[in-house]
Amino acid sequence: MFGSKSAVVWLIIAALAWAATGISWKYFSMLGFSFIVIFLVSRLFKFLAVYFISYYRVKSHEPIKNLREFMFIFLNAVFSVGTPLFFFLALQETSVSNAYFLQYTMPAWVLIFAIIFLGEKIGAKKIFGFLLTMLGICLIASPWKLLESGQMNLGLLFGLLSGFSHTGDIITSRELKDYSYHTVSFYTNMMQFLIAAVVTPLFFKMSFAGTDPVDLLAFALIGVFLGIASDLYYHALQKLEASTAAIISFSELIFAAVLAFLLFGEKPMGNELIGYALILIAGAIIVLRRADIGRFEHLIRITTSSKA
Template identity: 25%
Template sequence: MSSSRPPAPEASEDQASTAPLTPLEALGRDRPLKGIGYMIAAGLLFTMLDTGVKTLAQDYSPVQVVWARYVGHVVILLAWFVWLGKSTGGAMLKTGSLTGQCLRGLLLLGASTFAYLAFRSLPLLQVYVINFSSPLLVALLAVPLLKERVSWRQAMAIILGFAGVVICVGPVDWRSQPAILLPFGLTLCFALYQLTTRRFGRQDHPLTSLFYAGLAGAVVSSLVVPAFWSSIDPRDLPLFMFVGLMGAASQLTLIMAMRYAPASLVSPFLYLQIIWAALFGFVFFGDVPRPETWIGAALISVAGVMLAVSKKRSGS
């Protein structure tokens, strides 16, 4: 004897709107405060990473240090995926846009290469201050690439920020000091990396984005590192491992920041690296910033705050 059950009541719109979100759906929603928190953490981790890189770059080729950073990055992620198990870890390797993820990885590799070359001969803070213009470049490039609009307030912030860069660099003989050009390559690559993270990073799990960013760098750097290789002192191995660990951790926090909030909102909070870079540069390398560096950093920071406030007012 069979009994028929009454049909289950359909969920109302209110019930549907309060239904639990999947992990990716939750990560895909904008949460500005979380995004800002992750970006602040990313700034500290980047400074710790770059301090290790600058130390190693005094005795090893920057290309070799780049290779260690990305190979360590990938090894750590693969070990984590294995620990998660075949089903969960294997799922992390699936991406909605392999081309987009590889593009992100190549841009990050370019940014790292320019940075590591610059760290060899320039103070941490000077490289950082020039790179701090990347949020301004993000806002500018978001117009053609992400179809965002730039208001007159944002335009003024961009102009003020780039004026700060000019002051920070100061009068330079480019022919006798070509290294000062390296941070500008870093700035362009990093700005494009942030934009592609915002564009492609939301459709995949953060660990997926982190893995492919490291994989692209590891593959390319492994192809060229034999030409720059020198034997590693066993005493330096922990520092090489630290660089790999910090590389993975800093990029994960950056990815999370970009997933939770627009790039133009959270990017200015990387300016807190001014404090970390000045402190780490003085303690570990004896660098004393020039007055022009502080003036440029102040102008760029003000421009970043203006940009963030303007974005908040426009509701974007």
């Protein structure tokens, strides 16, 4: 479809689209729109975008082979709903940059899972990357403020839960490696919408009051952009090393921080900036390490699967 240089450009465009849609959640929530309305409309149109793109590219999808793989697709969809849900809740309690960087502690949790369950060997570089992640979290969390106030930092909690859910998304995607990307994306996006339509109304009040057609169009465009961005990402992987693509995708964090500053005037404190830098460095160390287990490359390939 395009060369490696063009793949880098398309991947950066995808990261910018992800950051812009993430910022839009903060913007619309500040205007009083409920999570469920934004999520349901955007997920519906994301699924439609994925459907039409995949139909154009592959025409048909592989059938789900057995109950085990159906369960992994279902779990992947659950985690893919949980990740933006916790991210949205984090945005209600903390800054955009904090929510993003806490979600991107995900490489450390994937590493821990790989060590415990997949036989990844422990090494000095991996331990160092994990410790840097923990230090970055502490600096963002400002534990001295917790001691002063005596209250739980909900922004930290929801941000980390978003990262944990993102990890579950990646691990379950690894079990679906024998399917094509378009097949997994089609099934999981369909299930994401169905799960959200059934479950989220139980926890969130659904109200379209004050929502006009222009607002609904904006939510629909968010979903379409997410569908297009994920397609660009996976096609860029055909021309780039997975580790290179994962590092480039971290640019989403930078775009989000810049947009948050320009649109909302968010200025991270010194300790938060150091925490962000440590998480970025730790993510690079973990992603670029030499993996000891077979097919671990697939885990790197889907570090942005919650957006796919």
